[in-house]
Amino acid sequence: MNFIITDAWLAKSRAIHLSGRRLGVALCGLSLLLAMTVATLYHWVILKGAREGWPVVGAIVRLVVQDEIEQRERYMRENLDAMARRVGEMQAKLVQLEALGERVSGLAGVNPAEIKTVPARGGALVSGRPLSMEELQTTLSDLDAVADNRVDLLTVVESRLFDQRVRKMMVPTQHPVNGVRAGSAFGYRIDPFTGRSALHTGLDFQADTGTAILAAAGGVVVTQEPHHAYGNMVEVDHGNGLVTRYAHASRVLVRKGDLVKRGQKIAEVGSTGRSTGPHLHFEVMLDGVPQDPQKFLNAGAHLPGMGSSRIAAAARR
Structure with missing residues (x-):
């Protein structure tokens, strides 16, 4: 493509030849410049309208912001509900673990009352209403305390059972000759x-x-x-x-x-x-x-x- 540029009196002229590649680069540059100009104008108009309270621009900004807030709250609520369900499952498992720990402690001769117990609280999780972040954090703290308590109890039980096993292994109750009954008695x-x-x-x-x-x-x-x-x-x-x-x-x-x-x-x-x-x-x-x-x-x-x-x-x- 050829462009001829002349002055007002047609005294001078200049010819510019653009090949297909040069023409494409020029169009891309022009499009990019136009897009940046439009974006800059749009951003300037939106900001200026929001600051000065233009009716139409202000309404658009409020709708956009409100939609973003609702999406963020909906996302947080879904995650909180999922976490609350998981916490409820953890509470149920801790209750089972507590019952198991009490049964095993009985076998080991350990009184669970001797070790400070922390009751698990789960009212907020079964009330049917949405949990707040503060309530969820409080429940998680309670579960952490209960888990620590169960670890302490089971550690004592493990130590007691190990001690019993060692003492049993150190008592001479094994027959010294297999398959042979004692003859001359004590x-x-x-x-x-x-x-x-x-x-x-x-x-x-x-x-x-x-x-x-x-x-x-x-x-x-x-x-x-x-x-x-x-x-x-x-x-x-x-x-x-x-x-x-x-x-x-x-x-x-x-x-x-x-x-x-x-x-x-x-x-x-x-x-x-x-x-x-x-x-x-x-x-x-x-x-x-x-x-x-x-x-x-x-x-x-x-x-x-x-x-x-x-x-x-x-x-x-």
Whole structure:
């Protein structure tokens, strides 16, 4: 496209040639300039009309602002309602958790009343009216306090249950030889070597040589040595004054100072020391005084939830 520009007297002229690409760029620039001009004028008219209270412009501005406010409030209300429903669900779950915590605390011997409880309040959520932001924040604060309280209770319950489990594992109630019933019982009997009445301080479990001897409870090996009467002997300290003794072993698998677990194989049946044949001589001592091991084994079979102090008290009777 060619443009010819002349002056008023047609004395001078100038020709401008625009190719298709140049023409397109020029039209785009012109359109952009026109749009910016219109936007600037519109913005100026709206602002000036709003400041000076022009009737038509003021009405338009008020409608636009009111619509924006209504949309914002509608969005906030929808979100608040959704959050309120979620908070209501959380309240219901916390009530279930509280009931569960009370049942479990009973099993652990913990009185929930000993721990300060914070009641969950949910009236605002079930009243059927819209919640305000302040009410929602208050309810969330209450739920947070209730959750903290439940955490404290369950932490105490966990600690108590763990302590009970540890004490149970440290009480000698595990049979030291699987599948073998005790033969010679605890108490006075005729000594097979002297033919006289003598106190038999433990239980005898007759078994083949090499049969596994198991720790009756978890503890620490305090003695592992040959003895003129007990032969190859192991003693395990379980705490609370309880010590078990395993005698006449053909082979010992632990050393002094070793930690052993309940039911762990610590030796093998034999006939070493003062013995008439392969068997395990098993003793339980409380504060150095021999006790009837059968009472401990019976307590473990019939009273699995008893603590070490109660089993020890039962063994004294």
